[in-house]
Amino acid sequence: MAPRLEIVIVGAGLSGLAAAVQCALSGHSVTVLEGAKELAEIGAGLQLTPNATRLLQKWGIYDNIQGTCEPRTCTVYSYKGTVLAHEDDFNKNCRRKYDNAPFADCHRVDLQRALVDRAEDLGVHVVLGSRVVGIEFPEDHQKETANGIQNGQPSTTSPKPKITLATKQNLTADLIVAADGLWSTCRSILLNRIDAPQPTGDLAYRIVLELDQIPKSNTKLRDMVQQPGMRFWIGPDSHAVAYSMRGGTMLNLVLLVPDDLDEGVAKVEGNLEEMRALFQGWDPVLTSLLTHVPTVSKWKLMHRSPLPSWTHPSSRLVLIGDACHPMLPYLAQGANSSIEDGAVLGALLSPSINPGFKNETDLKAVLALFESLRKKRGERIARMTFEQRRDFHMRDGKEQVERDEVFRAWREGAGGKEGESFPSRWTCPVVQPWLYGYDAFREVEEAVGRV
Numbered sequence: 001m002a003p004r005l006e007i008v009i010v011g012a013g014l015s016g017l018a019a020a021v022q023c024a025l026s027g028h029s030v031t032v033l034e035g036a037k038e039l040a041e042i043g044a045g046l047q048l049t050p051n052a053t054r055l056l057q058k059w060g061i062y063d064n065i066q067g068t069c070e071p072r073t074c075t076v077y078s079y080k081g082t083v084l085a086h087e088d089d090f091n092k093n094c095r096r097k098y099d100n101a102p103f104a105d106c107h108r109v110d111l112q113r114a115l116v117d118r119a120e121d122l123g124v125h126v127v128l129g130s131r132v133v134g135i136e137f138p139e140d141h142q143k144e145t146a147n148g149i150q151n152g153q154p155s156t157t158s159p160k161p162k163i164t165l166a167t168k169q170n171l172t173a174d175l176i177v178a179a180d181g182l183w184s185t186c187r188s189i190l191l192n193r194i195d196a197p198q199p200t201g202d203l204a205y206r207i208v209l210e211l212d213q214i215p216k217s218n219t220k221l222r223d224m225v226q227q228p229g230m231r232f233w234i235g236p237d238s239h240a241v242a243y244s245m246r247g248g249t250m251l252n253l254v255l256l257v258p259d260d261l262d263e264g265v266a267k268v269e270g271n272l273e274e275m276r277a278l279f280q281g282w283d284p285v286l287t288s289l290l291t292h293v294p295t296v297s298k299w300k301l302m303h304r305s306p307l308p309s310w311t312h313p314s315s316r317l318v319l320i321g322d323a324c325h326p327m328l329p330y331l332a333q334g335a336n337s338s339i340e341d342g343a344v345l346g347a348l349l350s351p352s353i354n355p356g357f358k359n360e361t362d363l364k365a366v367l368a369l370f371e372s373l374r375k376k377r378g379e380r381i382a383r384m385t386f387e388q389r390r391d392f393h394m395r396d397g398k399e400q401v402e403r404d405e406v407f408r409a410w411r412e413g414a415g416g417k418e419g420e421s422f423p424s425r426w427t428c429p430v431v432q433p434w435l436y437g438y439d440a441f442r443e444v445e446e447a448v449g450r451v
């Protein structure tokens with residue numbers, strides 16, 4: 001019989017919902033508290049990579065995501081439109097290399113909906129309009145348990161923390177999983193001080209272009225939407241990425257440029273003229289796409305320094321996802337690695353997967369193992385996103401010429417010596433298998449000595 005813990009997950013984003021699914025599958029009673037009143041269409045497109053789709057497949061979710069598009073090609077263009085790198089059959093190659101786990105592009109809300117449906121089928125309560133404003137860890141008890149004594153009995157568990165919602169309602173939990181994203185309240189609670197994210201120096205113009213917004217006469221651009229491919233244009237201090245979603249009826253376009261938003265401004269409606277001016281002189285294919293864009297939003301890209309630990313000393317609270325390892329979206333790994341977090345945590349809480357977890361008293365060891373498996377990887381991916389910025393945002397000059405020479409050598413089959421890396425980590429034979437080949441369940445099984 002699985003020990004049934006009362007698990008409260010703060011945040012119904014992708015990390016929270018992934019954790020909810022696996023914790024429920026591991027036999028626990030799970031409540032997800034979401035501050036928003038509805039799961040709205042925040043943030044448009046999302047690229048899902050095999051390290052996450054293998055989990056979504058295992059959970060029976062992948063096929064229920066509406067309108068996924070698997071890109072047939074992956075192309076990196078210079079900002080002037082020259083091909084620097086190109087891979088045909090990108091989707092097929094991914095499935096072949098990564099145990100049939102696809103690379104897929106979707107609308108974020110379609111994934112969130114599929115995760116919620118699966119979680120609710122498993123008995124998870126997703127409670128909207130429930131903003132967590134405080135968590136209390138009973139201090140007296142903490143002192144007692146620090147000595148290993150509670151009510152005269154040796155104890156290895158701390159008393160349950162009390163969660164307070166904005167509505168003033170309270171609830172308790174055996175374990176709180178803080179999946180409350182970049183602006184995490186729980187992170188500040190863990191640190192016992194206000195801890196705000198820091199600007200990365202870049203911002204994103206986020207655009208969704210519908211097929212109907214492109215004139216029927218412009219078959220070239222319409223084909224780009226209808227025939228899924230992934231395209232990057234890389235240039236001085238900036239890059240752009242485009243991919244299809246919703247069955248080829250929408251194009252997600254993100255423009256990454258230096259941040260000019262005021263301090264403290266996270267998101268505003270963007271000015272179309274200003275946006276187009278930033279890309280003047282770039283590949284006519286990209287600038288022509290931009291002429292059809294009706295509205296755009298502008299998001300400041302933020303990050304955070306690594307934390308000393310993701311776990312509260314009581315072993316009753318653990319951080320996952322953007323709350324503990326936010327990153328630049330330059331490798332599309334924020335959500336994918338957050339889904340990995342949820343899977344690893346949930347699997348470690350399954351007695352049938354992890355014989356080291358028998359009951360609540362094992363939480364400390366489980367969370368320590370979780371952190372040892374996940375922290376290094378999450379933080380390494382975050383660092384890599386900054387390396388990808390360096391390689392994509394080179395200004396014209398010596399370094400850029402050398403980079404393009406590496407691209408050329410690889411295109412002509414002269415690159416790719418053992419261990420050599422490639423300026424686009426998306427198709428780099430060293431980085432890509434490390435990112436996409438990761439199997440969260442295998443990682444857990446190896447760590448608990450079952451493989």
Ligand SMILES: Cc1cc2nc3c(=O)[nH]c(=O)nc-3n(C[C@H](O)[C@H](O)[C@H](O)COP(=O)(O)OP(=O)(O)OC[C@H]3O[C@@H](n4cnc5c(N)ncnc54)[C@H](O)[C@@H]3O)c2cc1C
Pocket residue numbers: 010011012013014015016033034035036045046047048130131132133179180181182183184185186204206254299301320321322323329331332333334335336337338
């Ligand atoms: C431009 C851009 C493009 C991106 N593209 C990709 C991509 O293609 N692939 C990818 O993998 N990643 C991508 N990312 C990153 C990805 O969006 C995030 O890493 C991911 O959403 C993090 O998931 P999360 O669940 O940790 O946080 P979030 O998705 O932010 O979810 C947190 C949830 O917690 C809720 N919440 C917050 N505070 C509270 C509270 N106090 N009480 C209750 N609920 C609360 C929020 O309402 C929210 O629903 C992109 C990011 C950006 C900015």
